[in-house]
Amino acid sequence: NAGVTQTPKFQVLKTGQSMTLQCAQDMNHNSMYWYRQDPGMGLRLIYYSASEGTTDKGEVPNGYNVSRLNKREFSLRLESAAPSQTSVYFCATLTYSNTEAFFGQGTRLTVV
Amino acid sequence: AQSVAQPEDQVNVAEGNPLTVKCTYSVSGNPYLFWYVQYPNRGLQFLLKYITGDNLVKGSYGFEAEFNKSQTSFHLKKPSALVSDSALYFCAVRVVNTDKLIFGTGTRLQVFP
Numbered sequence: 465n466a467g468v469t470q471t472p473k474f475q476v477l478k479t480g481q482s483m484t485l486q487c488a489q490d491m492n493h494n495s496m497y498w499y500r501q502d503p504g505m506g507l508r509l510i511y512y513s514a515s516e517g518t519t520d521k522g523e524v525p526n527g528y529n530v531s532r533l534n535k536r537e538f539s540l541r542l543e544s545a546a547p548s549q550t551s552v553y554f555c556a557t558l559t560y561s562n563t564e565a566f567f568g569q570g571t572r573l574t575v576v
Numbered sequence: 577a578q579s580v581a582q583p584e585d586q587v588n589v590a591e592g593n594p595l596t597v598k599c600t601y602s603v604s605g606n607p608y609l610f611w612y613v614q615y616p617n618r619g620l621q622f623l624l625k626y627i628t629g630d631n632l633v634k635g636s637y638g639f640e641a642e643f644n645k646s647q648t649s650f651h652l653k654k655p656s657a658l659v660s661d662s663a664l665y666f667c668a669v670r671v672v673n674t675d676k677l678i679f680g681t682g683t684r685l686q687v688f689p
Contacts, residue, residue, distance in 0.1 A: 494675075507682075509678055523678065558670070563627060565610070
């Protein structure tokens, strides 16, 4: 039982490059989330998805897009990376009934 | 606006002493409240939650939290701190009838021997 799996774990991008962060869960949870963690800023919600095919903006959605094509996977895309997007990104899932979030191990992204 | 505040960037406490990590929230309706802990280079781990019922909830590793509706607070407590409790602690709130889950800025707990 892998829980929440994020790939890649580390990535270095040049300004302007694009990439997709992948998140997959095997817990059959409905809700999935993408956060970024920056020193002194805590975890800030980028996007979330309550169910397959639905997505909603969080606190800091600018510069990101997401896709929830099925229940297991929720991807985060940076179309044109900027240094301000250097951060640690976490994917999480939440079941409505259990009301407990499960987190992936994070992706450390550096944009140079 | 919906928000969670953790007013202390860092809390220092001696081992064996009680600890409190503060959290206040601002959301409409009755919130679901959570505490999570993060150890270095790790994801967040669930500690405890308040959904409804008894205002004092008990969680993992001897932690507990008290929900105070009038003060809109959900402070994390432990009667006797351990050095191994040193970590980054996050308070979170989920607004009922939505799936939005927002976190505070985190409080670093440092327990000294």
